Amino acid sequence: MKTKIRKRTAEKYKKRFARRRRIRAKIFGTASRPRLSVFRSTKHIYLQLIDDEKGHTLAAASDLELKKKKIKETDKEKEMTNKVKIAFRVGKLLAEKAKEKGIEKVVFDRGGYKYHGRVKAAAEGAREGGLIF
Numbered sequence: 504m505k506t507k508i509r510k511r512t513a514e515k516y517k518k519r520f521a522r523r524r525r526i527r528a529k530i531f532g533t534a535s536r537p538r539l540s541v542f543r544s545t546k547h548i549y550l551q552l553i554d555d556e557k558g559h560t561l562a563a564a565s566d567l568e569l570k571k572k573k574i575k576e577t578d579k580e581k582e583m584t585n586k587v588k589i590a591f592r593v594g595k596l597l598a599e600k601a602k603e604k605g606i607e608k609v610v611f612d613r614g615g616y617k618y619h620g621r622v623k624a625a626a627e628g629a630r631e632g633g634l635i636f
Contacts, residue, residue, distance in 0.1 A: 523615030530612050531555050539597070539609040539629060539636065543621050548590045550597045550625055552606060562604060564597035566590070590621035591628035598632020611636045 532538025537552040549565040566589045601609070609629070616622045630636070 519615040526612060530610050532610055536608045536610055537561050537606060538612050540612045541614045541622050541625055543616060548593055548621055548625060550593055552601055562597060562600040564593050564600060566593050587621055587624045590624040594625040594628025595632040598629045598634045602633055608635045
């Protein structure tokens with residue numbers, strides 16, 4: 504049974520996937536410099552480091568993992584909204600996982616989303632955690 508999606512919502516998805524395709528045509532991750540891929544839903548944010556040569560995920564982090572850890576708020580996070588704070592922390596968490604695996608440089612893939620809000624916060628968190636892109 505097909506679900507009916509409002510026409511405007513369907514157009515948003517189509518536009519995002521077209522942007523995503525254009526971005527992915529230019530960005531390619533390797534083992535030495537993997538692709539940092541962002542996916543955000545209405546409730547959660549997910550980050551992955553992907554080696555496109557082999558098609559493997561090297562490391563992944565999401566806000567679902569943060570609920571297990573208690574993290575103190577930094578000065579940079581005080582002016583952010585809640586979802587943006589969480590995205591920043593997920594970026595830092597992914598950077599920690601990447602450091603453990605010896606990954607320092609990445610290629611950023613915003614996944615067709617605009618570079619602001621949660622996507623920007625995740626990138627800034629990854630940078631603060633030590634990733635270079």
